[in-house]
Amino acid sequence: MDKIQNKFIDVRGLKLHLAEIGTGPKVIVFLHGFPEIWYTWRHQMIAVANAGFRAIAPDYRGYGLSDPPPEPEKSSFHDFLGDLLGILDALGIPKVFLVAKDFGARPAYLFALLHPNRVLGVVTMGVPHIPPGPSTFHNYLPEGFYLSRWREPGRAEADFGRFDAKTVLRKIYILFSRSEVPVAAENQEILDLVDPSTPLPPWFTEEDLATYGALYEKSGFQTALQVPYRSFGEDFSITDPIVKVPALFIMGSKDYVLKFPGLEDFVKSGKVKELVPNLEIIFLPEGTHFVHEQSPDEVNQLLLSFLSKHV
Incomplete structure (x- = not known):
């Protein structure tokens, strides 16, 4: 961890934070999800740097150490895409591999569609490529489904606001580590699904939690609730949704996302390959x-194997 450097660059009027390790022309940009931050990629960044790659992990605008936008409630995936292009241009990087987790899959695949000349390959974890435009996977889940609750302005803010950032992160990490979709009862909030005495997952330490907590203490959750949860319906005017670059999708067999209606069939039936023809899918039991x-060791091996094939 000591070798990972932190820097700030000016992009589109904001100071964006980047974590970086490694040097050279072979570059990987890591895109986090929620409740994550650049730190989520610590194991992968060190592994790819040791293999000769330059690894860059930004905090999105309004997340972690990056500046918040002037109006967080108006943030969008368009902003994240513009920031990613701005980062590559500011650093003089012509082409990259994009590695993304959770909702980070959306900007990764959209960037590959909108700027195909800048992307060598895409790796996503936890979320496959879903066609641009409004997602329907959440439409068949009950009112207490966490995505529905967090899309409602003010609901998550009130839920999260009862706790400090570290406690919010503890609860969400525990919740999202389970294989059940987080659904609250009518008179219950999402964070109340986690009993305070529940231990952290064994692979996530109190030190990790403290790092996350400090970063979200700085940024708060305002932008994080806007993007992704309140921004899924954006129109990107993409006429051809087929991703041409090589891609890898890594999914845990016990990932709760597989229980979104229709999603497991979408992946396992091969329908996802209609959108990403050059896609390899790997499930970790x-x-x-x-x-x-x-x-991390298993994922790093899969990642390095993919990179070595397509570099």
């Missing part, structure tokens, strides 16, 4: 939603 933190 014991994997949860955080496969890259839960089984």
Whole structure:
């Protein structure tokens, strides 16, 4: 961890934070999900740097150490895509591999569609490529489904606001490590699904939690609730949704996301390959939603194998 450097660059009027390790022309940009931050990629960044790659992991605008936008409630995936392009241009990087987790899969695949000349390959974990436009997977889940609750302005803010950032992160990491979809009862909030005495997952330490907690203490959750949860319906005017670059999808067999209606069939039937023809799919039998933190050695091996084939 000591070798990972932190830097700030000016992009589109904001100071964005990047964690970076390694040098050279072979570059990987890591895109985090929620409740993650750049730190979620610590194991992968060191592994790829040791293999000769330059690894860069930004905090999105409004997340962690990056500046918040002037109006967080108006943030969008368009902003994240513009920031990613701005980062590559500012650093003079012509082409990259994109490695993404959770909702980070959306900007990774959208960037590959909108800027195909800048992307060598895409690796995602926990979420496959879903066609641009409004997602329907959540439409068949009950009112207490966490995505529905967090899309409702003010609901998550009130839920999260009862606790400090570290406690919020503890509860969400425990919740998202389970194989059940988080669904609250009518008079219950999402964070109340986790009993305070529940231990952290064995692969996630109190030190890890403290790092996450400090970063979200700084940024708060305002932008994080806007993007992704309130931004899924954006129109990107993409006429051809077929991703041409090589891609890898790593999914834990115990990931709760597989229980979104229709999603497991979408992946296992091969329908996802209609959108990403050059896609390799790997399931990790014991994997949860955080496969890259839960089984870093296994994920690093899969990642390096993919990179060596397509570099």
